[in-house]
């Protein structure tokens with residue numbers, strides 16, 4: 001079974017690249033252009049729609065070759081304090097702009113005047129090192145770090161794009177607003193460095209970048225990443241089956257995409273499960289079984305998620321499963337026992353905060369499999 005899984009032509013939960021990556025041509029062109037011209041970019045989408053994969057793909061695009069451009073990646077998923085941010089930031093900047101260990105130490109000596117970074121190395125210093133910074137020194141001269149990318153660009157005559165993933169995590173810092181002010185004050189003067197900031201907490205990121213009172217207001221081009229349209233999924237799924245000696249009909253590939261509402265992660269997951277159950281020819285039954293397997297595997301998780309909901313919240317989700325659009329109408333309120341229209345707003349906000357639903361164009365479940373589970377398993381009881 002595991003062997004087969006290794007060979008399965010679908011993947012989820014990792015960065016999609018090479019043949020696992022499909023479409024996104026429009027977004028690729030736009031990002032490449034921003035990166036080459038030096039326009040800051042903010043990329044927002046709900047979880048697992050493909051932000052990290054897209055940025056990675058763009059940074060590896062052949063059109064970067066003659067551009068004297070370097071990309072630096074910082075992932076804030078495990079960063080909770082300002083000091084950790086600076087340490088990761090300095091480390092990655094030094095890592096991508098010099099290759100050998102001695103060169104890095106030498107470079108650090110030249111770049112810093114007031115702050116003294118402490119290098120710690122592992123067995124292979126060229127690949128395995130970390131940087132420690134003294135918080136007191138940082139506080140005295142944060143500009144040495146915040147201008148570091150630009151200083152390196154000037155010294156090395158290169159352009160840098162600093163890509164910061166899970167950017168919403170800066171809200172965990174002790175004083176996020178002061179931190180943003182510092183970043184903005186320095187970054188806005190940079191001519192050779194541009195920034196690509198991305199993440200998944202739409203509310204938080206919108207607040208950071210679209211609210212006139214916030215330091216990052218109008219910092220760059222804000223892009224809302226969309227899902228991948230179903231016609232691309234159909235060709236992708238068909239192709240991946242064909243390449244591995246199995247067949248799936250276009251109508252079946254379409255069913256997989258639609259069942260998962262074109263959500264990149266879940267379409268890949270259901271495709272993989274279907275592929276694993278397909279001997280040679282996919283049948284409608286195979287898809288039923290694949291979907292059932294995914295639901296069975298997720299039941300414990302979804303049961304727990306559901307246990308944490310209030311009755312009102314569950315009633316609201318039931319209305320969503322029934323495709324209700326007007327939640328505050330007298331009919332919906334009475335059919336689904338939603339209380340008052342003020343109550344409806346509160347329920348909706350609570351579900352958004354719990355990251356169960358989100359408004360992307362229209363109101364939808366963040367996890368399409370959870371929606372299916374509610375319909376097929378929970379509400380059917």
Ligand SMILES: Nc1ncnc2c1ncn2[C@@H]1O[C@H](COP(=O)(O)OP(=O)(O)OP(=O)(O)O)[C@@H](O)[C@H]1O
Pocket residue numbers: 011012013014015016020021022023024045046047048049050051052053054199200264265266268269
């Ligand atoms: N262009 C693509 N083509 C095919 N599958 C994709 C594509 N982009 C994303 N996926 C699928 O979605 C999954 C999630 O992608 P990725 O990690 O890039 O999303 P993300 O938006 O960065 O997620 P998170 O919010 O968790 O950081 C991938 O593992 C893959 O299964």
Ligand SMILES: [Mg+2]
Pocket residue numbers: 051052053165
């Ligand atoms: Mg990501």
